[in-house]
């Protein structure tokens with residue numbers, strides 16, 4: 318089984334290296350913009366586009382010309398790569414009704430390729446010619462550059478991208494790794510996870526235990542600080558010295574937030590992938606198609622208002638990254654990430670399968686109108702995801718009531734008297750465990 322993965326590290330630069338980076342990305346940007354404007358014009362005049370093979374021939378001519386001779390400074394494969402990337406962007410645009418990748422629809426800029434702007438788009442990619450040794454990388458036309466190696470690189474590096482973000486330069490190393498098929502030691506453990514309203518994600522493991530992953534409190538503190546600093550920015554004159562200073566301050570906070578979040582998500586996803594072989598999540602592709610029914614910011618549905626604004630953006634970003642981490646970590650250990658039909662997960666009863674909006678008594682509490690089952694609403698969403706995961710794989714995922722040892726079949730199994738009808742409160746049986754990462 319082949320696993321593709323990207324490793325991103327901050328580069329150790331100095332003014333000389335940064336100057337080379339800027340030149341290389343300047344040439345890349347020039348080639349991209351030049352080829353884009355040629356094709357844009359052809360498109361406007363309904364003339365067939367120039368594709369990579371011909372455009373690469375043009376590039377050779379540009380390099381030999383007097384006016385564009387500066388392109389010789391850049392590594393030729395980097396410039397060719399820019400033309401290949403542009404071709405892909407055009408093809409995506411022309412096929413935008415049929416996204417190749419499930420999360421394509423989520424990406425905003427799948428429209429017409431954009432012109433790259435100085436100071437905003439600083440990146441370039443090497444398809445080959447680079448070398449990695451320990452914590453340094455050799456880049457053609459630039460030389461050896463050190464990086465902060467925060468983890469080991471597994472697999473064969475296929476390409477590297479150099480990119481400036483905020484005030485630092487980063488290298489992203491795309492690798493491919495062939496791993497042997499193996500069975501996860503806990504392949505029998507099925508969990509469902511869902512983005513929560515109160516918590517970042519909720520986990521259901523077949524018992525009534527409520528497990529949540531919440532971002533560490535510093536993150537909340539940072540998001541408050543971010544809001545404050547952004548208010549300050551809005552009061553400053555655009556592009557003034559103070560405005561730029563304030564803008565840098567904000568970049569730094571973004572960077573801190575991203576580091577804390579990433580570190581935390583790594584720990585949480587490692588723990589989950591180690592302890593559970595099968596992890597179910599909602600299928601985003603379908604979720605996006607039905608999103609319109611759930612409401613918009615202007616016309617809020619049940620989960621829009623609660624997560625609006627800055628906090629929502631921070632949480633959402635984390636969710637995509639979290640799933641990505643979970644998927645490759647599960648793949649490494651022989652486990653599997655399963656995507657299930659997302660509609661109605663938060664309003665379906667895990668016990669009798671009755672689906673109704675009426676089941677959501679409030680944001681936080683689920684009460685089934687049909688059988689009376691009641692539990693934390695976030696947990697219910699995760700439990701339905703878990704049951705659908707099992708169903709999709711053709712497995713049975715019983716809901717286990719820990720206090721009584723009573724089980725119900727996952728897919729609408731009937732015939733058992735729920736224990737709370739005999740006078741015990743379901744709520745009392747469940748344990749709301751503020752679990753540490755090691756217990757996930």
Ligand SMILES: [Zn+2]
Pocket residue numbers: 666667668669670671685686687688689690
């Ligand atoms: Zn029910």
